[in-house]
Amino acid sequence: MTELAINGGTPSKTKPFPAWPQYDQREQQALIDVLESRKWWRTEGTCVTKFEQEFAAFHGAKHGIAITNGTHALEVALAALGVVPGDEVIVPDSTFVATASSVLFAGAMPVMVDICRDTECIDPDLVEAAITPRTKGIIPVHLGGHPADLDRLTEIASRHGLFLLEDCAHAHGSEWNGKKVGTHSVAGTFSFQSSKLMTAGEGGIIITNDDEVERNLRSVHDCGRLPGEWFYSHFAYGSNYRLSEWQGAVLQAQLERLDQQTRLRDANGAMLDRLLAEIPGITPQARDPRCTLNGHYAYIFHFDNSEFAGISTERFTAAMNAEGIRSQAPYPEVHKLDMFQNGAYKSRLSGSQAEEEHAFLRADYPNSRRAATEDYWIPQYCLLGDEQDMEEIVAAIKKIQANAASLG
Numbered sequence: 001m002t003e004l005a006i007n008g009g010t011p012s013k014t015k016p017f018p019a020w021p022q023y024d025q026r027e028q029q030a031l032i033d034v035l036e037s038r039k040w041w042r043t044e045g046t047c048v049t050k051f052e053q054e055f056a057a058f059h060g061a062k063h064g065i066a067i068t069n070g071t072h073a074l075e076v077a078l079a080a081l082g083v084v085p086g087d088e089v090i091v092p093d094s095t096f097v098a099t100a101s102s103v104l105f106a107g108a109m110p111v112m113v114d115i116c117r118d119t120e121c122i123d124p125d126l127v128e129a130a131i132t133p134r135t136k137g138i139i140p141v142h143l144g145g146h147p148a149d150l151d152r153l154t155e156i157a158s159r160h161g162l163f164l165l166e167d168c169a170h171a172h173g174s175e176w177n178g179k180k181v182g183t184h185s186v187a188g189t190f191s192f193q194s195s196k197l198m199t200a201g202e203g204g205i206i207i208t209n210d211d212e213v214e215r216n217l218r219s220v221h222d223c224g225r226l227p228g229e230w231f232y233s234h235f236a237y238g239s240n241y242r243l244s245e246w247q248g249a250v251l252q253a254q255l256e257r258l259d260q261q262t263r264l265r266d267a268n269g270a271m272l273d274r275l276l277a278e279i280p281g282i283t284p285q286a287r288d289p290r291c292t293l294n295g296h297y298a299y300i301f302h303f304d305n306s307e308f309a310g311i312s313t314e315r316f317t318a319a320m321n322a323e324g325i326r327s328q329a330p331y332p333e334v335h336k337l338d339m340f341q342n343g344a345y346k347s348r349l350s351g352s353q354a355e356e357e358h359a360f361l362r363a364d365y366p367n368s369r370r371a372a373t374e375d376y377w378i379p380q381y382c383l384l385g386d387e388q389d390m391e392e393i394v395a396a397i398k399k400i401q402a403n404a405a406s407l408g
């Protein structure tokens with residue numbers, strides 16, 4: 001039996017995964033061009049405007065509004081959609097805090113519901129059960145790049161007169177029924193933070209096909225201004241959420257790689273799905289057949305320790321890391337975050353909403369808990385590797401399984 005790397009053996013990984021972020025002469029030249037243009041601000045520059053148009057067109061959307069980051073993109077979208085104190089917005093319990101905290105920023109209450117056990121995206125049945133007269137909208141998250149059930153969610157939203165806002169922070173380029181995410185609803189928000197599928201270190205964008213919503217978004221993101229009006233006229237609530245030309249320039253170059261990278265991640269993800277199906281105790285995030293392209297922000301699988309001599313997920317993760325397989329932490333359950341358990345979230349609420357007990361914060365979310373405590377996430381850049389990289393991931397898991405008793 002080969003010794004595990006964590007116990008002093010040779011790692012399964014024989015070569016490094018591709019580096020991330022990726023760049024070449026295109027980003028370098030674009031940055032020099034911005035520098036020398038002396039137009040570093042979007043208001044007088046061209047890079048951000050061009051990037052907005054190109055990113056929106058790539059996703060099949062009419063408009064793109066570049067934003068400082070993905071959290072702000074959610075905040076701007078909720079302001080533009082008219083979310084106000086007293087409202088409720090339904091969000092998944094398994095996501096980054098921003099999906100929920102952006103609702104609090106609007107002074108409204110995020111209502112978490114559990115995810116589906118197989119796809120790990122928001123459960124449409126539980127969404128429907130959570131709707132109250134105060135519900136204003138639903139924010140599904142396309143977790144790990146896999147779209148939430150957009151057929152069910154769009155039907156539920158339209159039957160109840162709610163907005164659907166897609167949080168696409170993980171899903172640049174992903175498709176549902178052959179159509180890119182972010183275009184199945186009133187708007188889609190994206191993040192360009194460093195770990196994301198394309199990046200400028202920080203950044204975000206909102207895409208929409210709705211002209212009226214676009215006007216509101218653009219105004220909120222630029223201090224309440226309106227396009228074409230005098231610079232010092234401010235028509236509504238807004239703040240400064242504008243992206244800089246540096247980021248616009250880098251993102252234009254990053255977008256040129258997105259299609260090819262998405263297809264590579266999708267193909268490598270499909271290869272891992274096939275190979276991992278052979279390993280007892282390893283269950284990849286399920287792929288709905290209506291997901292026609294998965295941008296794969298992460299490759300996610302469930303780890304059942306009963307097939308691994310009962311070792312903890314932490315021990316498995318440490319052993320994988322020692323074998324040279326990278327990981328990123330799955331999300332903790334949102335409703336269990338300190339601010340929701342210690343009551344701090346109420347400082348953002350007002351009126352009776354601030355006084356009420358929110359019983360769902362004490363509920364059990366079995367699928368979200370299972371994902372938080374038993375999942376392993378392989379970061380997206382590992383899926384930019386070759387077949388050997390995928391085979392080495394599989395070999396590492398098999399090796400740990402064969403030697404699991406030595407990790408006890």
Ligand SMILES: Cc1ncc(COP(=O)(O)O)c(C=O)c1O
Pocket residue numbers: 069070071072095096098099141167169170191192193202203204
């Ligand atoms: C699902 C989700 N939504 C929103 C965000 C917020 O994006 P940003 O980090 O750019 O603010 C993230 C970032 O990790 C995310 O994963």
